[in-house]
Amino acid sequence: MNPDFEQERRQRLFQKAVRKNRDETARVLETLRNREDYRPELDYFLNLAADTSATAAEKRSGRPALRLLCLQAPLELIHAAGFQPFKVFSGSLSTSTLATQDFPALICPLLRAVLGEMILNENDAPGLPWVLPTTCDWVVKFPEMLALTGHPSKPEFHWLELPHLKNRRDSRERWLGEIWRLKEFLEQISKRPIKRGALLESIEIYGHAAEILQRLKIARENGRLSSVWFMLILNAFFLDAVEKWTTRAEILLSALTAGRITGGRVFLAGSPIVFPNFKLPFLFEEAGLSIVADDLCSSERLFPGKTFITDTSVFGLISTLAGRYHQGCLCPVFADNDRRINNILGRRTNASFHGIIFHVLKGCHPYDLESFSLENGLKAHGLKFIRLETDYAPEDGQNLLTRLEAYHATLTDK
Amino acid sequence: MKRTLSFLTMPGMQTIRTGFQHFSFLILMYGGRFGIHLGSAVPCFACPYVPGCGGYCYLMGLQGYIGFGLRVLSWHAVWTALGWLAVFVILVAVFGKAWCGWVCPFGLIQDWLTALRKKLGVRERIISPSIRNCLTWLRYGLLVYLALVPPLVTAGILSDDFYLPFCNICPGKALLPLFAGETKYLALNLENTVTLAFSLVLLLITGIMLVGMFFKERFFCFFCPLLALIHLLKPLTALGLIKTPSSCVGCGTCSRACPMDIEKLEEDTSDIQGGECLNCLRCLEACPSSAALNLRFFRLKPVSSSGGRP
Amino acid sequence: MTLKAGLDLGSTAIKAVLADDEQILWRGKSPTRPGQEAVGQSLIDSALVEIGAPENAIGGIAVTGYGKKLFSRPDGRVDEISANAAGLFRLSGGRARTIVNIGGQDLKVLFLNDQGRVADFRMNDKCAAGTGRFFELAARILDTPLEEFGVLSRLAEKDLGLNSTCVVFAESEIVSLLAAGTPKEEIIKALHTSIARRVAALLGRNSRGPVWLDGGPARNTGLLEAIEDELLTEVLVLEHPQYTVAYGALLALD
Numbered sequence: 014m015n016p017d018f019e020q021e022r023r024q025r026l027f028q029k030a031v032r033k034n035r036d037e038t039a040r041v042l043e044t045l046r047n048r049e050d051y052r053p054e055l056d057y058f059l060n061l062a063a064d065t066s067a068t069a070a071e072k073r074s075g076r077p078a079l080r081l082l083c084l085q086a087p088l089e090l091i092h093a094a095g096f097q098p099f100k101v102f103s104g105s106l107s108t109s110t111l112a113t114q115d116f117p118a119l120i121c122p123l124l125r126a127v128l129g130e131m132i133l134n135e136n137d138a139p140g141l142p143w144v145l146p147t148t149c150d151w152v153v154k155f156p157e158m159l160a161l162t163g164h165p166s167k168p169e170f171h172w173l174e175l176p177h178l179k180n181r182r183d184s185r186e187r188w189l190g191e192i193w194r195l196k197e198f199l200e201q202i203s204k205r206p207i208k209r210g211a212l213l214e215s216i217e218i219y220g221h222a223a224e225i226l227q228r229l230k231i232a233r234e235n236g237r238l239s240s241v242w243f244m245l246i247l248n249a250f251f252l253d254a255v256e257k258w259t260t261r262a263e264i265l266l267s268a269l270t271a272g273r274i275t276g277g278r279v280f281l282a283g284s285p286i287v288f289p290n291f292k293l294p295f296l297f298e299e300a301g302l303s304i305v306a307d308d309l310c311s312s313e314r315l316f317p318g319k320t321f322i323t324d325t326s327v328f329g330l331i332s333t334l335a336g337r338y339h340q341g342c343l344c345p346v347f348a349d350n351d352r353r354i355n356n357i358l359g360r361r362t363n364a365s366f367h368g369i370i371f372h373v374l375k376g377c378h379p380y381d382l383e384s385f386s387l388e389n390g391l392k393a394h395g396l397k398f399i400r401l402e403t404d405y406a407p408e409d410g411q412n413l414l415t416r417l418e419a420y421h422a423t424l425t426d427k
Numbered sequence: 428m429k430r431t432l433s434f435l436t437m438p439g440m441q442t443i444r445t446g447f448q449h450f451s452f453l454i455l456m457y458g459g460r461f462g463i464h465l466g467s468a469v470p471c472f473a474c475p476y477v478p479g480c481g482g483y484c485y486l487m488g489l490q491g492y493i494g495f496g497l498r499v500l501s502w503h504a505v506w507t508a509l510g511w512l513a514v515f516v517i518l519v520a521v522f523g524k525a526w527c528g529w530v531c532p533f534g535l536i537q538d539w540l541t542a543l544r545k546k547l548g549v550r551e552r553i554i555s556p557s558i559r560n561c562l563t564w565l566r567y568g569l570l571v572y573l574a575l576v577p578p579l580v581t582a583g584i585l586s587d588d589f590y591l592p593f594c595n596i597c598p599g600k601a602l603l604p605l606f607a608g609e610t611k612y613l614a615l616n617l618e619n620t621v622t623l624a625f626s627l628v629l630l631l632i633t634g635i636m637l638v639g640m641f642f643k644e645r646f647f648c649f650f651c652p653l654l655a656l657i658h659l660l661k662p663l664t665a666l667g668l669i670k671t672p673s674s675c676v677g678c679g680t681c682s683r684a685c686p687m688d689i690e691k692l693e694e695d696t697s698d699i700q701g702g703e704c705l706n707c708l709r710c711l712e713a714c715p716s717s718a719a720l721n722l723r724f725f726r727l728k729p730v731s732s733s734g735g736r737p
Numbered sequence: 738m739t740l741k742a743g744l745d746l747g748s749t750a751i752k753a754v755l756a757d758d759e760q761i762l763w764r765g766k767s768p769t770r771p772g773q774e775a776v777g778q779s780l781i782d783s784a785l786v787e788i789g790a791p792e793n794a795i796g797g798i799a800v801t802g803y804g805k806k807l808f809s810r811p812d813g814r815v816d817e818i819s820a821n822a823a824g825l826f827r828l829s830g831g832r833a834r835t836i837v838n839i840g841g842q843d844l845k846v847l848f849l850n851d852q853g854r855v856a857d858f859r860m861n862d863k864c865a866a867g868t869g870r871f872f873e874l875a876a877r878i879l880d881t882p883l884e885e886f887g888v889l890s891r892l893a894e895k896d897l898g899l900n901s902t903c904v905v906f907a908e909s910e911i912v913s914l915l916a917a918g919t920p921k922e923e924i925i926k927a928l929h930t931s932i933a934r935r936v937a938a939l940l941g942r943n944s945r946g947p948v949w950l951d952g953g954p955a956r957n958t959g960l961l962e963a964i965e966d967e968l969l970t971e972v973l974v975l976e977h978p979q980y981t982v983a984y985g986a987l988l989a990l991d
Contacts, residue, residue, distance in 0.1 A: 179677065180693075182556075209548050227735050319735055321684045321713035323644070326550035333683055341678035341715075352677040352695070359674040359716050363736070402862055409862060411803055412843060416860050419818030423855045 026111070030133060033107035038063065041289040050239055050272075054265040058242075061249040062288050065102040067138035074254035078138055079199075080168075082127070082155060084310055085146040085175055085342055086195060087334040089320070092255065093207050093215040094199035096141070100251045103127040104287030106405035112162060121151040121376045122404045123285065124158065131164050142169035142202065144195065148346045149379055171198050179340045180349045192335040209327045216330065220319045222250075222259045228266050230313065233305060234364045236272035240281075240304035241294045247312040248288040276301040277424040278365060280357055280396075282387065283372035284380045285311035290405045293372060293413075300417035306364035308343060308356055309372075317341045345379035353383070354390045361396075367424045368397030370417075375404040397423055440712050440730075444529055448538065451530040454481045456606055468515040470522075470657055471531035474603040476594070476612060484599075485515045486573065486653050490591050494577030519657050523664035524700075527654055528707035533599045533647065540637075541644045541686075552642040553688065554649065562649045563702060569593065569652035588621040595625040598633040598647065644686040648705060658702045665725045668692075668700040668711070674719035681720060684713035692720075739796035742784075743824075743987030744777045745817070745980075746804025749841030749869055750953065753780035754983040755788070755795075762788050764980045769841075773804040801986035815989045817982055818847060818858055824985025825949055826853030828975050835944040837936055837964070837972075838982075839952040841869040846939045859939050867935035869953050871907065875928050878911050879921055883957070886925050890959030893926035907931075929963035937967045947971035951978035 042059055045051065067078040078099035079091055091098040108129030109122060116125070131137075147153050156170050173191045176184035200206050229246065232238040246265075250258055279297075281304045286293055297304055307313045317337050322330065343353045357369065369391050371384045381402070388398045399420045403409055454463060455473040458481020465473070465482030473482040492508035519526070527534055544551070554562070573593035579585045594600050601612050613630065616622035639646035648654055661667070672695050681692040689701035692710055699720075711720045714732035722730040740762065745752040748769060755763040763784040767776050777800070785792060799813035801820040808814075815823075817840075825833050826849060836847040843860055844867050850856040861867070876883045897919070899910055907928075914924050940948070948970055954960055955978035965972045975981065 179679075224735070231736070317678075318715040321680055323684055323686070323709070324551040325545045326548050328550035336679050336683050341676070341680070343676065352675060355673055355716075356676045359676070359719065359734075362674075362717050397857075412860065412862065415803070415817060415843075416858075418816030419855060419858055422816060422819040423857070 027133075030107055030111045030129070033110075034105055034133060037105060037107050038065075038289045041291055044295070045241070045245065048241075050242070052265075052268060054261070054268045055242060055245075057261040058246050058249045058265075061252040062245060065252060065288065066134050067099050067101075068134075070097055070099050070252050071138055073252065073257070076254070077141055079141050080143040081145075082124075082143070082152050083146050083148045083344070084314070084316065085148065085338050085344075086144045086173055087192065087338050088255075088316055089212065089215040089219050089334055090192070090196060090207065090331075091144070091199065092218065093211040094196075094203045095205070096199070096203070097254070098251060101127050102130055102287060104248075104290040104405070105130065106290060106407075108133045109405060112158075116158060116161070119376045120158075121149075122374050123287065123377070124151045124155055126287070126290075126405070127155070128158055128162055131159060131166075132162055135165060139166040139168065142171050144171050144173065146173040146175040148175055148344060149377075151376075171195070175346070176339070177346060177348050179342075179347055185336065185339065188339045189332060189335045192331055192338075196331060207327075209325070209330070212327065212330050213322075213325065216320050216322065216334075218255055218259075219316065222255050223316065223319045225259050225262045225266070226313075226316070227318070229262060230306065231363075232266060232269055236274035236303070237269040238272070239298075240307075241291065241298065243304075244286060244291070244294055244312050245288060247315050250315055274303045274305065276303045277367060277421045278303055278305045279368045279370050279424070280305065280360060280364065280366045281307035281309060281370050281372065282357060283309070283370075283384065284374035284377045285309050286372065287311050292405070292407060292410065293401070293403070296410060296413050296417060297370070300414055301421050302370070302417060304370075305366050306360045308353070308360075310344065314343060345383040350383070354387055357387075357391065358394060366396075368399070368420065370420070371398065371400045373400060373402040375402055440708060444707060445538070447529050448531075448535045452532045452535050455530070455532050456480055456603070458482065466511070466514060468511040468518065469526075470515060470519050470653065471526040472533035472597075472599040472603065472653070474532070474597075474599050476600050476609070477604045477607045478609055479607060484653070485511070486593055486597075486656075487591060488515075490573050490577050490593060493574060494580050494590055498581045516660065516663065519660045520663045521665055523661070523666040524654075524657055524704050524706035525666055526657065527648065527651075528705035532603060534645065534705070536602060537640045537645050537647060540640045544641055549642070551644060554643060556690075559649065559688075559703075563655075565650060566652055566655035569650065570655050573652060586621055588619065588625070593652065596628050596632055598629070598636040601629055601633040602637075645705065648687065649703065654703065654705075658704075661700070665723075666706065667723050668704065668706070668708075669721050669723040669728070670697050670699045671719055671721065672697060674716050676716055676719075678715060680713045680715055681710035684709045740790060740794045741987045741990050742781050742795055742798045743820075743983040743985070744780070744798060744800045744802075744808070744811075745820070745983035745986060746773050746777060746800060746802035746807065747817075747841050747982075748803050749873075750979070751776050751780065751802075751804070752980050752983040753777060753784060754980050754987055755781070755784045756984065756987055761980075761984060764977055764983075766979065769804070773807045774809060777808065797990040799986040799990050801982060813986065813989045815986045818845060818860075819855055820985035820989065821845070821951070821982045822847050822849050822853060822855045822985065823988045824981035824983070825951055825975070827988060828981060828984065829949060829973075832946075833949040834946045835940070836949045836951065837940065839867070839869060839932075839936075839950070839954040839960075841953070844868050844935065844939060846936070848943060848945070857943075859941075861939065866907075867932045871932070872928075872954055872957075874908060875911060875925075878908060879915070879924065881921060881925070883954075886929075887956075887958035887960070889922045890926040890929055890963075891922075893920070893922040895923060896930055897923050897927040899927045899931040925959065926963070929957075929960045930967070932960060933963040933967035936964055940968065944968070944970060947973050950974050951981045953979045955979070 042063060071078045074097040076097040079096040081098055081100045088098045103123040103126040105126050109126040111132045112125050112128035145152060176187050178184040196207055233243045279302050286309060320333055320337055322333055343356055373381045373384055384400050391398050401413060456477055457479055459479040463481045467483040467488040468485045469482040470485055473484050475483040475487050488511050576589050576592035580589050604612055616626040636647050679693055682690050687703040689703055691701040692699045711732050714720045715734050717734035718731040720732040721728040740755050740757055743754045750766045751769055752766045754761055765780050765784060767780055797812035800808045800811040801815045801817045805814050821838050825836050834849050838845040846859045847855055848857045872883055899907060911924055950972050955974050961972050961974060
């Protein structure tokens with residue numbers, strides 16, 4: 014084949030993806046802005062979502078962005094080292110098409126989108142290493158996949174070996190070791206030690222953010238904040254300094270007026286939903302369903318609740334953080350994850366929902382598998398259950414909607 | 428019906444507890460000076476060696492009645508002993524381990540040392556599970572020791588200087604009287620070899636405990652025979668901790684918050700109150716899940732974990 | 738006389754049912770094409786002419802199916818799964834508990850409670866394997882009208898078994914079977930078996946009592962037998978299996 018022709022073809026493909034990505038984001042933002050429940054206090058979050066690059070996050074937060082996949086690295090530690098923790102965005106359908114050529118047909122749409130994002134924004138804040146916990150197989154193979162795309166930045170990866178057992182003492186000790194290593198690593202790249210005071214301050218800051226998250230959850234439960242906005246706000250969490258995010262969310266919370274949930278109250282479980290791929294949240298609304306709570310690592314589980322400190326030494330803080338981020342994590346990659354169902358059942362006390370929607374991203378095997386055991390357990394508690402397996406492509410919208418509507422009809426039956 | 432006292436689960440329960448501990452400290456350490464005396468069966472370290480104290484630790488009574496009662500063998504002595512035992516059992520049955528976490532003056536001293544350590548940013552040391560296991564045996568061993576030695580004194584096998592075998596080595600006896608200006612229990616008692624040996628052991632133990640209590644929160648409680656005795660009465664106790672296992676996500680926040688590092692809290696059952704529990708309710712305050720951990724009082728659940736909800 | 742009309746705006750055909758309070762008076766269908774509202778309306782109009790009812794006899798129109806949002810002002814709008822349950826439950830005299838619906842581009846399994854409401858359901862995702870679309874494709878390749886499938890499959894001597902129910906892969910498989918001189922009858926039987934397997938997989942272990950089959954392809958007796966063979970339970974079909982959903986929509990007008 015003519016190399017020039019191939020070069021040109023790639024160039025055009027790239028341009029097309031850039032254009033489509035811009036349109037995709039703009040379209041979703043436009044839809045959000047035109048909603049009936051839009052209010053000016055949401056502009057801040059909409060503006061954050063308009064640019065989800067690491068460069069933008071760096072500029073807004075004034076800190077170098079440290080890229081993360083997954084959420085087991087304690088954010089407080091990264092923050093105390095002077096970095097902006099930045100979970101890489103992975104919700105764009107158009108960018109994910111850039112990363113299809115070199116991979117298996119069935120690949121986690123999320124990581125495909127991350128790869129696409131990397132290809133699309135080649136010059137987006139290169140430099141700092143990434144922090145990757147060894148969660149699922151896709152994440153473990155991510156550096157390999159990135160290398161296959163021929164990406165020029167060739168970032169370094171700092172691995173956190175995540176013990177897939179939470180309830181065993183030796184696993185916990187190993188994880189604690191990993192967090193100490195992470196601390197050393199962060200000190201190395203920032204060229205300054207992480208002080209006790211800084212760590213305490215970061216814990217305080219994230220503790221405040223956790224309180225706000227709690228209030229956002231309550232606002233969603235009683236219908237003051239719709240789930241689409243809730244998800245947008247949490248998706249925007251890593252795009253600015255945590256203090257600013259917290260302040261803006263607080264302003265929004267105090268501006269929210271009384272609301273009421275009209276449709277069927279449901280709990281959303283399963284694979285994450287990342288901006289701009291809000292296909293499902295919009296479909297839920299169309300089918301008259303209100304998500305009143307969720308256990309997605311992209312929204313309610315974005316960061317763990319308040320850290321309860323009893324030992325304020327560096328050792329004590331690191332141990333507490335390590336435990337909180339490991340034992341407290343409900344990701345399905347854990348072998349002893351049987352108490353995840355309790356999180357759903359426990360949320361029923363406050364959110365009082367009648368059913369569960371379980372979202373499986375095609376190719377996300379840990380969630381896929383766990384959906385079956387959860388289905389049995391939840392049905393035994395009288396909850397309606399529907400499992401939706403989908404990816405970022407819009408063509409199954411009609412099929413999903415049909416199912417959601419019928420599911421909605423079943424919710425009201427005993 | 429909801430009986431949750433929500434104000435108690437707001438961050439601040441520990442402040443209330445600290446306040447209550449100080450109040451109890453004043454009563455039990457100085458109450459006698461104002462005519463307050465709670466009797467001889469207080470289920471915590473209300474040390475009788477403190478001049479003008481407001482109540483007596485039941486351990487002293489227990490040792491005393493066993494030894495003294497056997498010596499006198501009068502109906503009166505038996506009735507008195509049984510009477511104080513009944514008072515003790517009732518006090519424990521109603522308030523359980525709250526005596527340890529909310530009332531014990533020696534517990535408060537330990538908490539002061541912990542506060543100091545926190546202020547200095549010194550890390551807490553952790554007692555390994557195998558050592559904790561040994562300490563459980565030691566606690567019960569001390570209980571056996573303080574119950575078995577007095578009869579030996581009565582039988583004439585041991586000298587009268589063994590009369591209160593636990594008090595003789597109790598760091599509470601060395602430290603608590605200091606707050607009433609009494610320093611003599613820190614001095615060596617040169618009366619005879621037994622008293623000298625006891626006072627040397629007491630000094631040694633007190634020294635070790637002071638270091639231990641600085642580096643490990645509630646270090647002494649791991650050794651406390653009174654804690655063991657209260658735990659023995661657990662089946663009768665109205666006040667305690669109870670878990671709703673179906674609300675627990677297993678995040679381990681409870682056991683990390685626990686001053687005694689009780690891992691039993693994380694178990695998938697409703698009875699999660701470990702032998703070392705002090706009923707301080709810190710686990711309950713720390714728990715991020717609504718109503719996963721509850722304070723039990725008879726059949727009520729007056730306080731439950733709020734999951735950080737106002 | 739007030740009549741009620743139910744319209745099922747499906748992906749391949751638009752089905753209409755007219756009924757009064759007691760019985761179904763008219764059934765009719767038309768292939769789906771743009772302007773679904775007009776198609777539906779004209780079906781109703783021709784129904785009125787045929788049964789000799791005045792134009793204002795229609796008391797209400799309920800719509801369901803993929804195109805239900807395209808109908809501007811219906812008196813009722815029901816999702817097709819609830820409509821299917823309601824229609825078949827009524828028509829089966831309250832006996833149906835497990836329903837398999839083979840639609841134009843989807844395959845559904847419904848479980849009903851004793852009141853005839855949907856207790857649970859499953860539906861194929863994106864893939865059109867084992868749906869009406871699949872039959873249409875096979876009919877085109879085999880150059881055989883769908884109506885003959887049932888009879889022809891009975892003539893098959895052996896059961897080949899297709900490797901794929903995928904619309905795309907099955908096409909090449911059928912073509913190569915034809916090229917190898919395999920009789921049409923055997924290919925059709927194989928098609929039925931492969932779809933029956935898919936139905937069985939979707940149904941899982943949950944069926945209760947006999948399975949009621951509806952949707953267009955339910956008229957295919959060969960398919961019915963194949964499903965019976967696969968599930969080892971009785972499979973029942975009503976006289977007009979294609980109209981249960983439209984009828985169910987109409988019932989929602991009560």
